Every structure is written in structure tokens, then in C-alpha cells.
Amino acid sequence: MHEMSIAEGVLAAVLDAAGGCGARRVDRVELIVGPMCLVVPEALVMAWQVVREGTIAAGAELSVAETPMQARCRQCGREFAPRIDNYLCPACGQADVDILAGDDIILKSVVCETDGGEDTARKEDFNAENAEYISHMGPMGPIGPIDPGSIEHRQPGK
DSSP, X not given: XXXXXXXXXXXXXXXXXXXHTTXXXXXXXXXXXXXXXXXXXXXXXXXXXHHTTTSTTTTOEEEEEEOOOEEEETTTOOEEOOBTTBOOOTTTOOOOEEEEESSOEEXXXXXXXXTTEEEEEEOOOOOGGGGGGSOOOOSSSOOOOOOGGGEEXXXXXX
């Protein structure tokens, strides 16, 4: 069950982001998961419930959204949405592709409480223009920390 090691990596990144904004509690964590990571969302949530205990993220909800796969054929350049078991280009029939999306785990946001109210440590929403800016992770690799410059601080009621 590789979801446990993924949950541990997510927790490390979350605690790093929360520490960067002086959080005393983490309330919610949002992930975007690609199908090539072979993550079972329910298993990841269960693993999260185990690894978060005893930390400032002990009661934090984990939201896991799935993103579709996207590929570009190296032979003809066509972009398409392959299936996990079929990488054949619909235009030329070749299975020589570059994966553009769907092979990563993205830490989208961390919502935490500080002494001044609720703050949000947030990565930009995932889209093709900022894909390189967001922390990526393969099925077994570590999640990079949230860039401190991307932390958005909010005061209650604003």
C-alpha cells in the first residue's frame, strides 16, 4: 500500500507550509492526483488519518480530486487523453507519447488556523500555464514544499 508513504510525504509538505505561516492547527488539505500514480483515494484518506495523529494536522480533512491524463504524440504532435492501459495516438496509431498531465500528485492548498484567525497556504490552481510551478510527485517520490512566496494570508472576515 504505497498510499501510506504518499500520506507521509503529504504530511511533511503540509507541516512545512503550516510552519511557514505560524499555524497552530491545520484544518484542510487539498490534493490533485493523476491516474498514473495508481492512488486509491479512499486508501490515501485512511493513511492520512493515521499519519496526521499527534501533529497540528490531527483533525485536518484531506480532499483528493483526480485529474485526467493528457499526452502528446511524439510522431504527429496530437494531444489527447489516453487511458491508463492504452497510449495509442488516435491520429497516427503510434504509442510514442510524452505525458503532459496525470502522472503527478499536487498539493493544491493547506488551510490552517493561526493566532490571528484562519490563513491559507495555497499553491496556484493547477492548469497548463503554471504546471511547472506546482510541486509534483511521482508514485513514490517526495512532494516538494510549498513555495513560501505562494502563501496567501487572510484575516477572518476578509
